Amino acid sequence: MNGILIAFIRVCIVARMNIGSRLDQAMKAARIKSQSELSRLSGVPQATISRILKDAGAKGPETETIKKLARACKVSFMWLNEGEDPDIPPAETAFRLPLDERIAHALQIMQQMPEYKLDQVVKIIDTLAEPLPFEKKR
Numbered sequence: 001m002n003g004i005l006i007a008f009i010r011v012c013i014v015a016r017m018n019i020g021s022r023l024d025q026a027m028k029a030a031r032i033k034s035q036s037e038l039s040r041l042s043g044v045p046q047a048t049i050s051r052i053l054k055d056a057g058a059k060g061p062e063t064e065t066i067k068k069l070a071r072a073c074k075v076s077f078m079w080l081n082e083g084e085d086p087d088i089p090p091a092e093t094a095f096r097l098p099l100d101e102r103i104a105h106a107l108q109i110m111q112q113m114p115e116y117k118l119d120q121v122v123k124i125i126d127t128l129a130e131p132l133p134f135e136k137k138r
Contacts, residue, residue: 020052023053026069026070026075026079026080029074029075030073032073038069041072044065044072048061
């Protein structure tokens with residue numbers, strides 16, 4: 001599978017995620033098993049973490065809170081706060097390659113999908129991108 005396509009799909013999914021979803025993903029990637037553990041690592045109260053994960057509250061978390069959580073999860077502040085990473089070029093400039101009609105069609109469909117279905121699509125693509133046992137180098 002084309003690595004650029006996989007990266008593009010991941011960028012699209014992250015852009016649609018809210019801060020709670022990004023924090024949940026960051027916790028999993030950092031192998032932080034609980035809100036309590038993240039609270040200990042970050043110094044942010046567990047109740048605040050719970051509110052962020054549930055996307056509850058009238059306004060989003062304070063900037064300082066996001067910075068602490070990003071540091072604890074070892075992700076960039078920009079990614080956790082906005083879903084953008086300064087090390088990854090924006091989708092509109094990074095992916096101006098002509099797309100195969102099938103890929104363009106698939107992207108149009110995926111833009112309409114709810115987040116849980118997009119997650120499933122990425123898992124399928126990741127699985128398909130893995131080399132078959134007989135294709136792996138020894």
